[in-house]
Amino acid sequence: MTTLSEVAQRAGVTSATVSNVLRQRGKVGAETRARVLAAVDALGYRPHLTARALAEGRAPTLALMVSSIANPFYPEFALAAEQAARQHGRFLIVCNTNDDPEIGRAYLEQIAGTLSDGVLVMNANLQFEDLRMTQRRGAPVVLCMWEKPHEPPGLPCIAVDFHLAGALAARHLIELGHRRIGIIVAGGAACIHAERERGFIDELAVLGHAGAAVASVHADDTVEGGHQGATALLTAAPDLSAIFATNDLPALGAMHAAADLGLKVPDQLSVIGITDIQLARQSRPALSTVAVPTAEAATQAIALLLELIAQQAGPAPVRVCSPPLLVQRASTARPAPDAAV
Amino acid sequence: MTTLSEVAQRAGVTSATVSNVLRQRGKVGAETRARVLAAVDALGYRPHLTARALAEGRAPTLALMVSSIANPFYPEFALAAEQAARQHGRFLIVCNTNDDPEIGRAYLEQIAGTLSDGVLVMNANLQFEDLRMTQRRGAPVVLCMWEKPHEPPGLPCIAVDFHLAGALAARHLIELGHRRIGIIVAGGAACIHAERERGFIDELAVLGHAGAAVASVHADDTVEGGHQGATALLTAAPDLSAIFATNDLPALGAMHAAADLGLKVPDQLSVIGITDIQLARQSRPALSTVAVPTAEAATQAIALLLELIAQQAGPAPVRVCSPPLLVQRASTARPAPDAAV
DNA sequence: GTGAAAGCGCTAACAG
DNA sequence: CTGTTAGCGCTTTCAC
Numbered sequence: 190m191t192t193l194s195e196v197a198q199r200a201g202v203t204s205a206t207v208s209n210v211l212r213q214r215g216k217v218g219a220e221t222r223a224r225v226l227a228a229v230d231a232l233g234y235r236p237h238l239t240a241r242a243l244a245e246g247r248a249p250t251l252a253l254m255v256s257s258i259a260n261p262f263y264p265e266f267a268l269a270a271e272q273a274a275r276q277h278g279r280f281l282i283v284c285n286t287n288d289d290p291e292i293g294r295a296y297l298e299q300i301a302g303t304l305s306d307g308v309l310v311m312n313a314n315l316q317f318e319d320l321r322m323t324q325r326r327g328a329p330v331v332l333c334m335w336e337k338p339h340e341p342p343g344l345p346c347i348a349v350d351f352h353l354a355g356a357l358a359a360r361h362l363i364e365l366g367h368r369r370i371g372i373i374v375a376g377g378a379a380c381i382h383a384e385r386e387r388g389f390i391d392e393l394a395v396l397g398h399a400g401a402a403v404a405s406v407h408a409d410d411t412v413e414g415g416h417q418g419a420t421a422l423l424t425a426a427p428d429l430s431a432i433f434a435t436n437d438l439p440a441l442g443a444m445h446a447a448a449d450l451g452l453k454v455p456d457q458l459s460v461i462g463i464t465d466i467q468l469a470r471q472s473r474p475a476l477s478t479v480a481v482p483t484a485e486a487a488t489q490a491i492a493l494l495l496e497l498i499a500q501q502a503g504p505a506p507v508r509v510c511s512p513p514l515l516v517q518r519a520s521t522a523r524p525a526p527d528a529a530v
Numbered sequence: 531m532t533t534l535s536e537v538a539q540r541a542g543v544t545s546a547t548v549s550n551v552l553r554q555r556g557k558v559g560a561e562t563r564a565r566v567l568a569a570v571d572a573l574g575y576r577p578h579l580t581a582r583a584l585a586e587g588r589a590p591t592l593a594l595m596v597s598s599i600a601n602p603f604y605p606e607f608a609l610a611a612e613q614a615a616r617q618h619g620r621f622l623i624v625c626n627t628n629d630d631p632e633i634g635r636a637y638l639e640q641i642a643g644t645l646s647d648g649v650l651v652m653n654a655n656l657q658f659e660d661l662r663m664t665q666r667r668g669a670p671v672v673l674c675m676w677e678k679p680h681e682p683p684g685l686p687c688i689a690v691d692f693h694l695a696g697a698l699a700a701r702h703l704i705e706l707g708h709r710r711i712g713i714i715v716a717g718g719a720a721c722i723h724a725e726r727e728r729g730f731i732d733e734l735a736v737l738g739h740a741g742a743a744v745a746s747v748h749a750d751d752t753v754e755g756g757h758q759g760a761t762a763l764l765t766a767a768p769d770l771s772a773i774f775a776t777n778d779l780p781a782l783g784a785m786h787a788a789a790d791l792g793l794k795v796p797d798q799l800s801v802i803g804i805t806d807i808q809l810a811r812q813s814r815p816a817l818s819t820v821a822v823p824t825a826e827a828a829t830q831a832i833a834l835l836l837e838l839i840a841q842q843a844g845p846a847p848v849r850v851c852s853p854p855l856l857v858q859r860a861s862t863a864r865p866a867p868d869a870a871v
Numbered sequence: 872g873t874g875a876a877a878g879c880g881c882t883a884a885c886a887g
Numbered sequence: 888c889t890g891t892t893a894g895c896g897c898t899t900t901c902a903c
Contacts, residue, residue, distance in 0.1 A: 190643060190668060192880055203890050208882060216888055233667075238645040239589055240880035242580045243895045249645065250591075250623065258608045259808070264600035271599065271626045275633075280641060282591065283624045285612045292616075300621060302531060304579040304590065326576075327531060412812045445814055467600070468809070471753045473786055533896055544874050549898060559872055581896035584879050644880095 191232040200228035211236065250280045251494060252305040254296060254313040256288045261438060261466050262483070266311060266333070269487035277495055279306075288314045301328035307494045309333055312381070320344055329497035333490045334483075336384040341507045345497060347490045354463045354479040354513035355388025355435070356395075361477070361515055362431050363396050366523050367459060369403045371422035373434040373443060375410035382410075382435035385463055389433055403429060408439055415442025416449075423450055423458075430459065430524035437462035437469050437478055444472065444520060455522035465516055474519035482510045532573040541569035552577065591621045592835060593646040595637060595654040597629045602779060602807050603824070607652060607674070610828035618836055620647075629655045642669035648835045650674055653722070661685055670838035674831045675824075677725040682848045686838060688831045695804045695820040695854035696729025696776070697736075702818070702856050703772050704737050707864050708800060710744045712763035714775040714784060716751035723751075723776035726804055730774055744770060749780055756783025757790075764791055764799075771800065771865035778803035778810045778819055785813065785861060796863035806857055815860035823851045 193204040200207065202221060210217050210225040217225070228234075242248045251274055255263060267283070274281045282305055286293040293315040301308055301323045308323060311333040320330045321344070332346035341348075362370055372389065376382040386405070393401050404426045408418030415434055419442065423429060432447075434440035440462025444454050452458045454474055462469065465480035489508055496502040534545040541548065543562060551558050551566040558566070569575075583589045592615055596604060608624070615622045623646055627634040634656040642649055642664045649664060652674040661671045662685070673687035682689075703711055713730065717723040727746070734742050745767045749759030756775055760783065764770060773788075775781035781803025785795050793799045795815055803810065806821035830849055837843040 190880090193882095194880080204881075205883085205891080206889055209889085212882085214883090218888060221889080235639060235644060235667075237880050238641060239580055239583045240644075240895095241882075243584050243879085243897090244881040244883080246882095246895065248580055258612065259605035263605070267599045267624070268626060271624060275626075280623050280625075280645065282621050283608070283612060284621075285609060285616075298576060300579060303576060303581075304621065441812070445812075448814055471782070471786075473789055473814075531896090534898095535896080545897075546875080546899080547873060550873085553898085555899090557872055562872075578896050581879095582898075584881090584895085585897040585899080587879065587898095 190237070191234045192237070193234070196225065196228045196232055196234045199232060200225045247498070248304055248306045249278065250282050250305045251307050251309060251491070252282045252284055252296065252300055253309045253311065254284045254286055254293060254315060255311045256286050256313050258283065258285055260312070261468055262312075262464060264467065265483045266487045269484035270309065270491055273488045273491035277491065279495075284313075286313045286315065290314060290316050290319070294319045297323045302326050307331070307498050309490055309494060317342070317344065329494055331490050331494045331497065334486055335507070336381065338507070338509045341505065343505055345493060345502070345506050347486045347493060347508050347510060349481055349486060349510045350512055351384045351463070351481070352388035352391070354481060355385040355390075356392035357479045357513060357515045358433050358461050358463060359389045359392035360396065361461060361517065361521065362433065362459065363393065363398055363401065365431075365459065365521060367431040368398065368401050369426070369428055369430050370401050371419070371426060371429045371432045372402055372405040373415055373418040373422065373432060373439050374405060374407050375414060375434060375436045375439045385435040410436050410438060412438050412442040412445070415439025416446045417442075419443035419446035420450070423447070423452070431521070432458065432460050434460070434462045437464045437466045437476060440476055440478065440520075441468060441472055444474070444476070455520050456525060459521040459524070461521050463513070469516075469518070472520075477518045477521040478516050480514045480516045482513070485510050531578070532575045533578070534575070537566065537569045537573055537575045540573060541566045588839070589645055589647045590619065591623050591646045592648050592650060592832070593623045593625055593637065593641055594650045594652065595625045595627055595634060595656060596652045597627050597654050599624065599626055601653070602809055603653075603805060605808065606824045607828045610825035611650065611832055614829045614832035618832065620836075625654075627654045627656065631655060631657050631660070635660045638664045643667050648672070648839050650831055650835060658683070658685065670835055672831050672835045672838065675827055676848070677722065679848070679850045682846065684846055686834060686843070686847050688827045688834060688849050688851060690822055690827060690851045691853055692725045692804070692822070693729035693732070695822060696726040696731075697733035698820045698854060698856045699774050699802050699804060700730045700733035701737065702858065702862065703774065703800065703802060704734065704739055704742065706772075706800065706862060708772040709739065709742050710767070710770050710772070711742050712760070712767060712770045712773045713743055713746040714756055714759040714763065714773060714780050715746060715748050716755060716775060716777045716780045721748070726776040751777055751779060753779050753783040753786070756780025757787045758783075760784035760787035761791070764788070764793070772862070773799065773801050775801070775803045778805045778807045778817060781817055781819065781861075782809060782813055785815070785817070796861050797866060800862040800865070802862050804854070810857075810859070813861075818859045818862040819857050821855045821857045823854070826851050
């Protein structure tokens with residue numbers, strides 16, 4: 190590990206000058222600069238990021254808190270976040286909370302402000318109180334995918350209009366002619382997807398088909414959960430012509446359930462989800478869904494976090510991403526005439 | 531940000547003593563300790579990890595280099611790696627190389643030894659020379675899933691016997707009675723999967739059915755790649771009764787291709803992959819595959835890296851994971867009698 | 872047992 | 888333009 194002063198010594202200057210050359214600060218004589226650069230090169234000097242961080246009073250890393258890396262939603266988000274961070278010269282520390290608030294708190298306690306300059310929170314099931322505490326300690330926090338643009342959480346956040354996402358799904362099914370629709374609300378007790386369900390229901394009412402929501406079940410936010418949910422739904426109400434799931438994974442599970450029950454998708458049953466994860470494109474039939482701007486949210490979240498770190502943003506700014514978009518694929522179609530009651 | 535000396539002041543001692551109390555080093559009087567702990571508590575003191583790292587001459591973070599977070603292989607691995615790291619009090623910086631050796635090198639240059647104590651390399655398409663350089667600079671490197679246990683790479687690594695993985699796939703298909711098998715070799719030009727193909731071919735020979743490998747194509751390591759590969763295979767040799775893909779993603783693509791060609795899996799075509807990613811369980815029909823100990827590799831890789839950092843390991847140790855295991859699901863079956871030539 | 876002091880590698884005033 | 892001087896917050900000898 191060659192240090193600044195070793196370089197300085199070789200170049201016959203002092204470490205401050207080397208520092209100035211490297212960071213283009215202060216004026217340095219052209220000739221001196223050349224000597225310094227030569228020395229840097231000869232010695233293979235690389236700045237010690239930890240030492241620099243300590244001296245500057247700021248860390249080069251950002252913490253990304255996520256409930257599980259294994260969430261199929263994660264890849265696109267993390268990819269975009271990492272790229273954005275890199276472009277700003279920052280590194281990303283991934284903190285998996287496993288949906289356990291304790292682990293989340295422990296992470297925050299340890300690294301927020303001491304190893305990471307700021308914290309990105311992505312569905313990590315953290316206590317708001319812990320986040321506020323983190324903020325108070327001087328480490329900015331950004332919530333990455335706030336579901337309710339019209340009800341800001343009192344913390345900086347990147348919001349996506351999931352109410353609209355639900356509405357778009359509803360409109361699509363209604364326009365296709367579906368009048369007997371089952372709903373799978375994913376996310377368990379915490380029920381993070383309430384906004385999506387509400388958007389769906391509200392739109393049904395707006396379109397004059399409030400009665401089209403025939404049945405509704407809660408389910409785990411997984412393929413298996415969707416499978417179980419759909420099975421329950423179709424058993425209780427065999428005449429459903431469509432199922433709306435608040436997330437893609439359970440929607441995929443619903444398609445499997447339909448297959449297991451001998452129902453053809455989309456001929457006998459239409460299925461639609463929300464998010465547009467990679468898998469949605471790869472399923473057979475390909476899943477119709479409402480695409481949500483995941484990568485954009487990641488990029489914006491990084492940008493906002495950096496502004497907060499630089500203290501260039503208000504106390505609890507809310508930024509809204511582009512609206513969700515319907516993506517019609519092969520899992521939705523007009524209901525079969527004989528399926529109608 | 532309360533500092534050590536603030537705590538010290540409040541406790542009426544010096545920062546050295548506080549440090550001793552916190553790290554259980556040196557002897558501290560019971561009464562003093564109590565006072566110190568009380569002050570720590572009252573002030574909400576948290577150690578500044580960056581400062582500590584600088585003073586200790588070691589960083590609390592490990593770098594995980596990966597070609598793409600979006601690789602469906604990644605979740606299980608990263609989850610296990612992050613947990614293992616956390617259990618050892620380390621944090622994980624995720625470095626996405628996008629398969630670009632330049633990005634990889636830039637990452638290594640910047641953080642290895644200056645922000646991270648060691649580097650985990652997972653399919654990141656890095657130049658060995660860059661990795662050796664990193665080592666020489668004092669930051670240990672571990673390759674996470676070396677495919678050839680019998681040909682160590684000259685760098686510390688966690689190896690998985692992918693030759694055996696290929697062999698198990700071959701044995702399974704042969705035992706089922708398949709004699710006309712198509713092979714999809716994933717991974718493109720770099721051809722990281724050569725060992726798997728060789729294992730498959732070798733085992734065919736061992737079993738006396740060298741001729742069963744009727745055709746072989748190269749394809750991208752994606753669902754789409756597998757789809758294209760399988761389509762090509764089945765077009766050129768419509769009488770194939772089984773397809774072996776060197777990875778699960780292309781195997782899944784092969785199943786889709788079969789469906790598109792009107793072939794029933796497994797009745798008219800058996801498909802088998804390698805790895806056992808989550809998706810393999812969730813596809814319809816569920817994919818038969820050869821499971822590889824991904825999580826174990828992650829855990830071992832972290833352990834080895836920490837040993838290397840602590841200088842408790844030889845120069846280029848190779849650790850071999852548990853052997854791969856056949857997982858028979860619904861995508862493989864005996865060939866239809868009338869399909870045989 | 873506890874304190875004083877040096878230093879990790881770098882940056883940031885301020886002098887000259 | 889370049890050098891001097893202080894730290895950043897913590898750990899770690901080494902005296903007392």
